[in-house]
Amino acid sequence: MNQNELITIGVIVAPHGVRGDLRIMPTTDFPDRFLTMEDCYIDGKQYHITSARYHKQFILATFKEIPDRNAAELMGRKEIQVSREDLVELPEGRYYIFDIIGLTVFDTEGVELGKVSDVLQPGANDVYVVQKEGEPDLLLPVLDDVILEIDVPGGKIIANPPEWI
Template identity: 55%
Template sequence: MTEEEFFTIGQIVAPHGVRGDVRIYADTDFPERFLKMTYAYIDGMKYDVENARFHKRVVLMKFKGVDDRDGSERMVGKEIQVTREELMPLPKGRYYVFDIMGCAVFDTSGTRLGTITDVLKTGSNDVYAVTGEDGEEILLPVIPSVIVSVDIEAKKIVADPPEWADS
């Protein structure tokens, strides 16, 4: 049996009230998913969700078996996680950051540029930080004219770097 891989979608930041509810900061592009969840994983253990709702900028969630403030206080700082199968599907051409990290990047002639070590969120488009074997970093905007192809299975990205990215 293989070990299950978990992905964090939020963090418990505080108890809420005295009946075991917790406050969760969502760390996902799909916060509405919390309202439909029937269970979540915390420290690798499955917890059934009794109910969930939005309150200001947080999600309030109640787990079965956590029925008082003491129980909810023990959960503070824990991550809310899901399995890969429970991740929200992305539109074609969009990828999860954790799938992009570590991908080898090649230019259109097949020369290895390096490995993706960071994904920067700039507002208009993401930027891949690619670190070469010499430690030098180049930044590649994630736009169709620069990112030619992405193969998550092979962990390979082909890029056509802009002139200013040349060393």
Template identity: 45%
Template sequence: MAKLSPLETKIMSDTMIKIGQILAPQGVRGEVRVMPLTDFPERFKTLKVAHLDDGTNLQVESVRYHRQFVLLKFSGLDNRNMVEQLRHKMIEIERKDLMPLPEGHYHVFDIIGLSVYNEQDEFLGKISDILQTGSNDVYIVEQQNKQPLLIPGLKSVVLQIDIAAGKMIVKLQEEWE
């Protein structure tokens, strides 16, 4: 079904999506070590301006990769002391700048919060989390006064996802209800 990003579940504000967190300065020449919060770390190669969660915009001078980190150098910040105050800041992009996903694939933050209905249009609950099992995702649906419902992210079970309407339609097996 959907290939969902495990790193993007708690990274969206109303209009901005966090794609990385500045962890610490790297070396003495003004680079910072960034933990990417995206399944597309190559996106940093095309990043011209880093929008930080405090409203600061920094011109990106260079990008390189080291192990699981992205190393960024910002124009005008040329030593360790100048970038020290950036520690723990988040790098954000606008929703319109998200990497396009293939048909039938969704971002985790678009799925969480969807209202779930069965084929008879009966409300089952809202998706509160997503388990990534390896073979398929499992949607956790919080039900009122009941145990959470676990719905496998399979095409035979998830009949429709309408992000714009905030709705998912599923076909449940009798023993799940």
């Protein structure tokens, strides 16, 4: 499988116990998915999950291909990935951050404001960081009256920046 088609949903922190279990820090908004997943990718290679359970803020998982602690110790700091087809389907109007980054932002007049370079998550709402060469970064709050349209397949966002920006 092509590495560019894989999405990271967790990072292996360390081995756990002597049977080859791995301690995984979920990096997804849907950590429960680990409990029902059958397979995933590590370094582009498919691995089969035989069991998974919560342990504090971690997931402890056992893999068919990792039979003991010696094999598990080689897996530290590696990413757990899934294919795009295996992502949790989001409700209408919700998007994955990696789909938003790179979109071109236009104002309501069709003037290009720049490209989304990052998505900040300070609390109440997300904030899109929009960069355009030679200009300071533009911070757009993700509010219904500011972000009017998101067209991921078309690669663009229509925004109505607040007057103070």
